[in-house]
Amino acid sequence: MVQEFKSGFIAIIGRPNVGKSTLLNSMVGEKIAIMSDKPQTTRNKILAILTEDNYQMIFMDTPGIHTPKNKLGEYMVKVAEQTLKEVDVVLFVVEADKPPRQGELEIIQELKKINTPVILIINKVDLVKKDSILLLINEYSNLFNFHSIIPVSALNSDGIHIIKGEIRKVLPVGPKFFPEDMVTDQPERQIVSEIIREKILHLLEKEVPHGIAVEVISIKNKENKNIIEIMANIYCEKDSHKGIIIGKNGEMLKKIGSLARMDIENLFGSKVFLELWVKVKDDWRNKEFYIKNFGYQ
Known part of the structure; x- marks a missing residue:
């Protein structure tokens, strides 16, 4: 039986500096987004495209959702929040070494306004012990009904194949939006x-x-x-x-x-x-x- 071709748009959201750009690059296996240990590195919505035999995943790396201090900051937050309304799947990235803070709680309130499947990505698991990850999974499970929760290390590409598998489960049947050899929309x-x-x-x-x-x-x-x-x-x-x-x-x-x-x-x-x-x-x-x-x- 021939598998149906699936395609869709996936937003990567989260607070500044949680590793969204690193995750995006690991997902497509190319350096598309710039990476830095400083917050608010990403300013624009960046499209990265992963095409395989039976699916095309179009990832959107968004600016971190934060309290803006200037017009550029206001623009960045608007871009991130608008993206939530346009996609088929949301990857919500948090850090393994930090409990849910005000920023995460505010993002969860935004997620409750949409019907899109949300996958929680607990990033930077290489920095913590397993027991603390289990506690964090439990904590987030009580805050929102996530489609799935996946601990990963985006920097080491650990857990990336699991994310792809979970995304494919919820992607709609659809066409190839972009040519097979195209990996980004950035000029x-x-x-x-x-x-x-x-x-x-x-x-x-x-x-x-x-x-x-x-x-x-x-x-x-x-x-x-x-x-x-x-x-x-x-x-x-x-x-x-x-x-x-x-x-x-x-x-x-x-x-x-x-x-x-x-x-x-x-x-x-x-x-x-x-x-x-x-x-x-x-x-x-x-x-x-x-x-x-x-x-x-």
Whole structure:
């Protein structure tokens, strides 16, 4: 008997910094979303596509649901909450080493407003003992009627096959929405800008990264040299931040460019020449024009 083809959209939601982007990358086996140990790394809704013989899963990595402090934060929360109304399955990601907090309780209240199957993903199980995971499962079971609860370590890809199996159970019968070889809806410029932003998040501390936006000005293929030339602007909110990003004698900016270039070369399968400039846009996160101009719309 031929298995029916199933397809659908799956939202990955949760508080900031619980590992949603790491889970997304593990699910599709490709680096689609940037990862950082800093909260609110993901700003846009990112689509990642996994196609197998009998199903197509379209994952949406959403910004973390949090109390916004500026217009960019308000946009991020709106994107995450709107996604809940558009999908076939919800993956609610929480951390194994933390009990349900106010943020999780607020998300559960939102989940009670929809009829979509919700799978609870208890992430970072490699950080805790088994007994505490069982207690956490019991605690969450009393808060909401989850379709299933799956302990995983997204970083180590442990439990990923179990998640896929549970999603497939509740996916509707449907068509292939995207070509088999397509793994994301993100344009090349957006992926490149996010790679650069990821390196800044890794290398710089405290408040500087949250005030960062990256705009790719041009991507040119120099065919005769087999080199891709990329020009990009890094925007920050203060002159003091600009100095930190550039670093003494330009060392920090060189380091950002070097790390970003390696990932971009893997993306394109070609040599890359990357040129970066740093510019100041005061308080851009509260200005609609800049939020839209930097691709958050």
